[in-house]
Amino acid sequence: MQRLTPKGRISQTQIRVRYAETDAMGIVHHSRYIPWFELGRSDWMREAGLPYSVFEKTGYYLTVTEVQARYYHPAVYDELVTIYTWIEEVKSRGITIGYEVRNEAGQRLVQGITKHVCITHAGKPVRLPPELLAMFRAGIQQDEDLPKTSN
Amino acid sequence: MQRLTPKGRISQTQIRVRYAETDAMGIVHHSRYIPWFELGRSDWMREAGLPYSVFEKTGYYLTVTEVQARYYHPAVYDELVTIYTWIEEVKSRGITIGYEVRNEAGQRLVQGITKHVCITHAGKPVRLPPELLAMFRAGIQQDEDLPKTSN
Amino acid sequence: MQRLTPKGRISQTQIRVRYAETDAMGIVHHSRYIPWFELGRSDWMREAGLPYSVFEKTGYYLTVTEVQARYYHPAVYDELVTIYTWIEEVKSRGITIGYEVRNEAGQRLVQGITKHVCITHAGKPVRLPPELLAMFRAGIQQDEDLPKTSN
């Protein structure tokens, strides 16, 4: 997975690492970052004015078709970490969302992407509803600066 | 929580401990036994002839109203553990299920109970459907011997 | 499990429910509240001036010997929930911590307790170190009012 450069509107989600998220290596288990990405895109959509919980009730899911994560530095129990979330790519049939997780010292811990398509609650793939497409396109165009990492 | 004595028909579910189930103490995180209990009651019902997945499709849930667990000895990564599951108590409005988890050496790791009531998919509490009640009552009466623990 | 009445100093931890914490019933899986309790006691200790992450480095663990939870009302995806945490009982060899989780409407979702003893990193049970004992005792004596629930 290539190094990503965050772009467009970037949302920030701050969480404290739970003991239950660590493993016997004494660090956060690699699978635990995936729900953090999900938290990040929940916040991104809420800030864009369309919470996923509201969107879902319109009869659709934005289902995950692919996930990738690259691990740079481990997170540990009780740290405050920040999930930066942005729209990486928008197509009429699907989107790619980008993520970077940093610790309080500003170190890059993890980068990742998730790919999504829109399906009905019955599981039928459909094009992204226009309001969703417009929201993601606006998000990718909007410019924002992400602070430099310390590593 | 009092020491439980398994009774009636006792199902056995064997699983291998996942690395993702450990925490920074190097042992299985205490919350991880709760899904193991659920695995245990899934197998108990399957062996009784009514898999929960089939029961659920009849329009009901057997929802959890209470959970208790008492930790005796930790499980560690890659161990084979066995979940023993039995019916602890049956009432027309709800049941209590009992669990004991042991390691390969036969040591008691955890005991627990879960309490359940029956609700419709719309969330309305109802009495246990007759076939479910009969199944649980039969299970509590049937006699079975659990091997002694090594501790 | 009896209804608990929160007492002493009560910490508050607010979190947003993750999609990954829900299950096929459309609500938060019952096992997922147990890590929330852990988050709650992490915050209680931090507010008392001794973060668990710092305590752990002194060579001890406050290991969980028992957990109980009583479920009143389900939490759902994207809700803001608050975990109220207090010290339920303090003895020289162990403590009991109490928890209540509420939604934004102030409804009681779950109550629970965890019981803990102190062990060395090698697993040897010991009495609670004096500074820990003093901290928990001070917490139980301090008076605080918890707002009424809406149910």
Add this chain to the structure above:
Amino acid sequence: MQRLTPKGRISQTQIRVRYAETDAMGIVHHSRYIPWFELGRSDWMREAGLPYSVFEKTGYYLTVTEVQARYYHPAVYDELVTIYTWIEEVKSRGITIGYEVRNEAGQRLVQGITKHVCITHAGKPVRLPPELLAMFRAGIQQDEDLPKTSN
């Protein structure tokens, strides 16, 4: 992520889907396949004669530097699924492991890879110990046929 073709020695791990692994979409949450991959590589190593739990005690970790997963079809509660695991690539400084998850009907549900490097318990990156390197190289050369998927 490109479609993978399993090769070399392929281990098979069969598990039953847990209710706790589902989410509010009624299917297995996408993050839950990552611990299944881990189960798969645990079994692969055990079958190769060097269980990871034994390897870890020699002072090393095979830490995850990258994970990728491509979702084809959802798994649901109570299904028996099989995780096929193989070695995708071996280098002196790291390896790539491949995975495919199928349901009982033989449908491909998910494919994925994880990348690993070897570190000491103090976190220092090192080359793969010779016995590990030899084991992975032998695994990639050994030929095995994976049954065709039904999709």
